[in-house]
Amino acid sequence: xxxxxxxxxxxxxxxxxxxxxxxxxxxxxxxxxxxxxxxxxxxxxxxxxxxxxxxxxxxxxxxxxxxxxxxxxxxxxxxxxxxxxxxxxxxxxxxxxxxxxxxxxxxxxxxxxxxxxxxxxxxxxxxxxxxxxxxxxxxxxxxxxxxxxxxxxxxxxxxxxxxxxxxxxxxxxxxxxxxxxxxxxxxxxxxxxxxxxxxxxxxxxxxxxxxxxxxxxxxxxxxxxxxxxxxxxxxxxxxxxxxxxxxxxxxxxxxxxxxxxxxxxxxxxxxxxxxxxxxxxxxxxxxxxxxxxxxxxxxxxxxxxxxxxxxxxxxxxxxxxxxxxxxxxxxxxxxxxxxxxxxxxxxxxxxxxxxxxxxxxxxxxxxxxxxxxxxxxx
Numbered sequence: 001x002x003x004x005x006x007x008x009x010x011x012x013x014x015x016x017x018x019x020x021x022x023x024x025x026x027x028x029x030x031x032x033x034x035x036x037x038x039x040x041x042x043x044x045x046x047x048x049x050x051x052x053x054x055x056x057x058x059x060x061x062x063x064x065x066x067x068x069x070x071x072x073x074x075x076x077x078x079x080x081x082x083x084x085x086x087x088x089x090x091x092x093x094x095x096x097x098x099x100x101x102x103x104x105x106x107x108x109x110x111x112x113x114x115x116x117x118x119x120x121x122x123x124x125x126x127x128x129x130x131x132x133x134x135x136x137x138x139x140x141x142x143x144x145x146x147x148x149x150x151x152x153x154x155x156x157x158x159x160x161x162x163x164x165x166x167x168x169x170x171x172x173x174x175x176x177x178x179x180x181x182x183x184x185x186x187x188x189x190x191x192x193x194x195x196x197x198x199x200x201x202x203x204x205x206x207x208x209x210x211x212x213x214x215x216x217x218x219x220x221x222x223x224x225x226x227x228x229x230x231x232x233x234x235x236x237x238x239x240x241x242x243x244x245x246x247x248x249x250x251x252x253x254x255x256x257x258x259x260x261x262x263x264x265x266x267x268x269x270x271x272x273x274x275x276x277x278x279x280x281x282x283x284x285x286x287x288x289x290x291x292x293x294x295x296x297x298x299x300x301x302x303x304x305x306x307x308x309x310x311x312x313x314x315x316x317x318x319x320x321x322x323x324x325x326x327x328x329x330x331x332x333x334x335x336x337x338x339x340x341x342x343x344x345x346x347x348x349x350x351x352x353x354x355x356x357x358x359x360x361x362x363x364x365x366x367x368x369x370x371x372x373x374x375x376x377x378x
Contacts, residue, residue, distance in 0.1 A: 003318050004314065004318050004319070004320055005318060005319045005320065005346060005349060005350065006320050006341075007319060007320060007321050007335055007336055007337075007341055007346065007347075007350045008320055008321060008322040008334070008336045009140045009168060009191070009294065009295035009322060009334050009335075009336035009338065010140070010167075010168060010188070010190045010191040010192075010336060010338065011190040011191075011196065011197055012190065012191065012192075012194045012336060012338060012339045012340050012341045013194060013339075013340040013341055013346070014194055014195065014196060014249075014340060015194060015252075015253070015256065015340055017252045017253075017255075017256055018194065018195055018196075018249045018252045018253050018256075019249075020252070021248045021249045021251065021252035022196070022245045022246070022248055022249045023245075024245070024248050026244045026245060027244065029238065029241060029242040029244050030238060030241055030242075033236065035242075035244070036232075036233060036236050038247075038251075039058065039242065039247065040233055041251075042058060042247060042250060042251045042254065043055075043056040043057070043058060043201075044056075045251070045254040045255070045258060046058070046201055046203075046254065047203070048258060049170065049171055049175070049254065049257065049258075050166075050170060050175045050176075050177045050185060050187075050203060051175060051176045051177055051178060051179065052177035052178045052182075052203045053178060054177060054178070054203040054204055054205050054206070055203065055204050055209070055229075055230075056201060056202070056203045056204075057201065057202055057203075057204065057226070057229045058199055058200075058201045058242075058247060058250070059199065059200050059201065059202075060198065060199065060240065060242060060243040060246070061198070061199070061200055061223075062188060062190075062197050062198065062200060063165075063167040063186065063187065063188030063190075063191075063200045064200075065200045065223075065224070066165075066167075066186035066187070066188070066200035066201070066202050067092075067093065067096055067165055067186065068096050068099075068224050069200075069202070069223075069224040069225075069226055070134075070163045070184050070186065070202065070226075071093075071096040071097050071099070071100050071102075071134075071163075072096075072100055072219055072220060072221050072224035072225065072226075073212045073219050073224065073225060073226035073227065074131065074132055074161070074163070074184075074208070074211055074212060075097060075100040075101060075102045075131075076101070076215055076216060076217050077100075077101030077102075077217070078101065078102075078103055079101075079102050079103065079131045080102070080103045080105065080129055080130045080131055081097040081102040081103070081104050081105070081130060081131060081132060081133070081134065082105050082106075082107065082130040082132070082133040082134070082160065083097060083104055083105070083106045083107070083133070083134050083135075084107055084109070084115055084120070084133060084134065084135035084136075084151070085106050085107065085108045085109065086108070086109035086110065086111055086113065086114070086115050086136075086139065086144065086146065087111055087136055087139030087141060087142050087144055088139065088141045088142070088325050088326045088327075088328075089136045089139060089140065089141070089165055090134070090135055090136040090139065090165075091106070093134035093135075093136075093163075093165070094106050097134065100220060105127070105130070107120075107123055110288075111139075111142055111144070112142065112144070112286055112287055112288050113144070113287070113288050113289050113290060114144055114145065114146050114147060114289055114290025115135065115146045115147070115151060117147060117150045117151060117154060120151065120154055121154050124154055124155070124157075124158055124160075128158035128160065130158075130160045131160070131161065131211070132160060132161035132162065132163055132183070132211070133155050133160050133161070133162055133163070134163045134164075134165070135148070135151060135162075135163075135164060135165070136164070136165045136166075137164055137165060137166035137167075137168075137169040137170075137173075137175075137185075138166065138167075138168040138169040138172075138173075138292050138294055138295065139292075140167070140168040140295055140334070141297070141324045141325040141326065141328055141332070141334070142286055142287065142297050142324065142328065142332065143285070143286060143287050143291065143292045143295050143296050143297035143334065144287050144290045144291075144292060145169065145173065145290050145291070145292040145293070145294075146290060147290075148162075148164055148166070148175075148180065148182065148185075149176065149179075149180040152164075152180045152181050152182050153180065153181070156181045161183045161184075161207060161208055161211060162181075162182050162183045162184065162185075163183065163184045163185075163186075164182055164184065164185040164186070165186060166185050166186065166187050167186065167187050167188040167191055167200075168188075168191045168192070168292075168294055168295060168338065169187075169191075169192065169292070169294060170185070170187035170191070170192060170193070171187070171191070171192030171193045171257060171263075171338075171339060172191070172192035172263075172264075172267045172293060172294040172338045172339065172342070173264065173267065173292075173293055173294065174264055177203055181205075182203070182205070183204070183205040183207055183208040184202055184203065184204055184205070184208050185202065185203055186200060186201065186202035187200070187201055187202070188200050188201075189201075189246065189249075189250055189253075191294070191338055191339065192267075192294055192338040192339045193250065193253045193254065193257060193339060194253055194338075194339030194340035194341075195246070195249045195250050195253045196246070196249060198243055198246040199243065199246050199247070199250055201250075204226065209230065212226055212227055213227070213230075222239070223239075223240070225239075264293075266342055266343075267293045267294065267337070267338070267342050268293050269377065270293075270337050270342050270343075270344065270347055270377070271291070271292070271293040271294070271296065271337055272376065273347070273373045273374075273376035273377045274296050274335060274337055274347060274351070274373060275291060275296060276372060276373070276376040277351055277367075277369040277370070277372040277373040277376070278296065278298055278369070280367050280372050281365050281366055281367045281369060281372070282364075282365065282366045283298055283299065283301070283365070284298070284299040285297070285298060285299070286298065286299055286328075286332050293337075294336070294337065294338035294342075295334055295335070295336050295337065295338065296334065296335050296337065297324060297328075297332045297333070297334050298332065298333050298334070298335070299331065299332060300330070300331055300332060300333050301358075301363050303361075303362065303363055304358065304361055304363055305361075306323050306329075306330055306333060308361060309333070309357055309358070309361060310323070312357045312360060312361065313353050313354065313357045316357070316360075317352075317353035317356065317357060318353075319349060319350050319353040319354075321333060321334060321335050321336075321350065321354070322334045322336070335347075335350060335351075335354075344374075344377055347373060348370050348373060348374055349370075351369040351370040351373050352369070352370035354369060355368055355369040355370055
């Protein structure tokens with residue numbers, strides 16, 4: 001289906017500018033001195049997106065590479081690591097920490113709410129002997145966004161480094177890395193920046209670099225070793241050959257992002273209109289609070305089978321949305337309104353297809369979702 005509209009929470013639709021950028025003539029990134037300056041310039045654009053002067057590294061690999069690289073580079077066997085778990089990806093951080101020999105403490109919070117910072121403050125007052133803490137900015141499977149500024153502030157009060165998975169939030173919501181004191185924050189190309197999958201990027205603070213460099217044991221692994229990136233520009237040396245066409249695409253997407261002065265306003269306005277359409281209907285949002293402006297998770301009615309719904313939407317309406325993951329796979333359906341997906345006409349088409357598909361499957365909606373959406377947008 002050449003006209004299939006991909007409204008999943010990443011990968012997203014990709015703009016023509018980004019597609020054209022990927023077709024540019026390539027060079028040898030290991031030997032061309034101009035490419036090192038180009039890479040540095042792309043990194044500086046990412047610095048502008050997340051408001052930081054910290055080093056920004058662009059790595060060849062999906063966002064999971066960033067998660068594992070942070071754990072591999074920071075953890076020595078026996079290090080105490082705190083995992084803040086209010087979702088599937090937050091919980092998953094524990095697996096990476098355990099893989100590299102950390103002594104993991106996991107604090108669980110309800111999966112349908114943002115992390116309660118008052119509860120977190122109480123827990124940290126009682127126990128705070130951790131090298132670093134991991135947490136997720138936007139839990140894509142459930143549509144929850146956490147207040148990473150407040151969380152990091154609490155961690156900094158106890159000299160705990162922060163590692164933040166912001167894969168489905170960077171570019172869609174405001175982020176102030178330096179103001180909030182975030183040590184490592186990482187993202188992925190295929191979410192709010194709307195580049196094809198293939199790149200992860202992260203910013204690394206001086207404190208995080210100190211922790212990496214003051215290890216008593218070598219980093220386990222090569223591809224995930226952040227130490228190899230410390231002097232790449234001065235030495236004009238990359239740890240491995242860069243995915244040059246992917247970086248061309250990222251550069252084009254960042255140029256478009258930096259020119260769009262309404263990007264956060266649009267993400268918020270569209271997200272609120274989507275949520276309004278759901279809450280005015282006889283459907284239910286999964287999140288009780290901490291609603292993300294980049295993805296909305298909706299409870300699947302008991303009478304509806306996701307596979308049938310998905311097939312109907314894709315084959316009859318040419319719109320693709322997503323189920324959730326893990327224990328929520330058959331319980332939630334997700335609409336991505338991030339990056340290139342975050343335009344009024346695309347959400348109107350998506351909600352109209354969703355509305356018609358539910359009705360065709362016998363679910364009697366009490367409102368027309370697309371009409372509630374457009375009224376909220378006006």
